[in-house]
Amino acid sequence: GIQVEQSPPDLILQEGANSTLRCNFSDSVNNLQWFHQNPWGQLINLFYIPSGTKQNGRLSATTVATERYSLLYISSSQTTDSGVYFCAVEKAAGNKLTFGGGTRVLVKP
Amino acid sequence: GAGVSQSPSNKVTEKGKDVELRCDPISGHTALYWYRQRLGQGLEFLIYFQGNSAPDKSGLPSDRFSAERTGESVSTLTIQRTQQEDSAVYLCASSWAPVSSYNSPLHFGNGTRLTVT
Numbered sequence: 001g002i003q004v005e006q007s008p009p010d011l012i013l014q015e016g017a018n019s020t021l022r023c024n025f026s027d028s029v030n031n032l033q034w035f036h037q038n039p040w041g042q043l044i045n046l047f048y049i050p051s052g053t054k055q056n057g058r059l060s061a062t063t064v065a066t067e068r069y070s071l072l073y074i075s076s077s078q079t080t081d082s083g084v085y086f087c088a089v090e091k092a093a094g095n096k097l098t099f100g101g102g103t104r105v106l107v108k109p
Numbered sequence: 110g111a112g113v114s115q116s117p118s119n120k121v122t123e124k125g126k127d128v129e130l131r132c133d134p135i136s137g138h139t140a141l142y143w144y145r146q147r148l149g150q151g152l153e154f155l156i157y158f159q160g161n162s163a164p165d166k167s168g169l170p171s172d173r174f175s176a177e178r179t180g181e182s183v184s185t186l187t188i189q190r191t192q193q194e195d196s197a198v199y200l201c202a203s204s205w206a207p208v209s210s211y212n213s214p215l216h217f218g219n220g221t222r223l224t225v226t
Contacts, residue, residue, distance in 0.1 A: 033215060041198060043217035086152065088215070096165055097142065097215060099152040 002027045002091045004100035011105045013077045021072040021103045023087035031090035031097065032063050034072050038083045046072070046085075077107045111135075113218035115201050121224045122191055130186040130221045134203030139181050142215070144200045152200065158184065159206060191225045198222050 003026035013019055023032075034046040047054050047061040049070065054061055058078075063070040074081055084102040091098075114133040122128050134141050143155040154168035158178045169175070173191075178184040188195055198220040205213045 035215075035217075042219055043200065043202075045214045045216060048214040088152075096154050096157045096168070098154065099144075101151045 002029070002089060002098050004087060004089055004098055006085075006087060006100035006103050008103060009101065011103055013074075013081075013105065013107045015077060015079060015107055015109050017077050017107075018073070018075045019077060019105070021074070021085050021105075023070040023072070023089075023100055025068050025070075025089050027091055028068070029065065029089040030092055030095075032065075032070055033088050033097070034061055034070070035086045035088065036081075036083050037086065037102075043086075074105075077105075079107045079109050081105060082107045113201055113203050113216055115199075115218035115221050117221060118219065119222045119224075121226060124193060124225055125190055127187065127189045128191055128223065130188075130199050130201075130223070132184045132186070132201030132203075132218060134182070134184070134201070135205075135216055137181075138203035138205050138216075140204045140206040141178060141184050142202045143176055143184070143186050144202065145197045146200060146220070147197045155186070155199075188223075191223075193225050196223055196225045 005024045007022045032050050035043050037043045049061045049063045051063050051065045058075045060073045084104050086102045088097045088099045116131045139160045141158040144152040156176045157165040173189045176186045200220045202215045202217045204215045
């Protein structure tokens with residue numbers, strides 16, 4: 001099956017810092033999504049981004065499908081950004097969404 | 110409701126007992142997924158329902174696990190003869206996908222935390 005690797009596995013940030021999370025995948029994909037799992041375990045969809053660039057407040061994401069990677073940018077990080085960030089890909093339409101191992105982010109005040 | 114609803118939120122059961130977990134997807138969402146997340150780990154795919162198509166059961170870890178979905182509504186995940194390694198959070202998600210070739214964002218429920226003693 002398709003492999004999804006996220007880096008770094010862990011990230012510690014000082015409040016206000018910027019950071020970039022990376023998601024590499026092993027095959028062409030039809031669908032890519034980024035999620036944030038907060039410290040209480042709730043998973044929130046951040047971006048649906050099979051290609052191109054999107055922005056939502058302090059977060060933005062870029063997927064370069066031809067090079068099989070996606071980046072999630074966090075700017076001016078806040079303590080509420082702490083949690084685990086997952087990317088998930090779908091190889092073909094109607095197929096299952098496969099998750100990466102996640103990047104665990106801790107933002108310190 | 111406005112979101113994906115799962116029940117119970119917590120379940121403690123004795124080894125060897127059967128459990129049934131329930132998921133109510135967002136109204137109108139045709140695609141429904143079950144995932145398992147062990148403590149500190151990523152999400153492990155279990156099963157995927159898409160409309161009236163045959164479900165993708167490729168992630169079910171053993172024949173003790175089964176899932177059903179009534180039309181495009183409620184889904185139940187059943188674990189028979191539970192084992193301690195079944196302890197995990199079981200997450201349900203849904204998305205609007207009127208045909209199998211359509212993709213839309215996935216929305217997760219809050220999960221059922223299963224503890225097998």
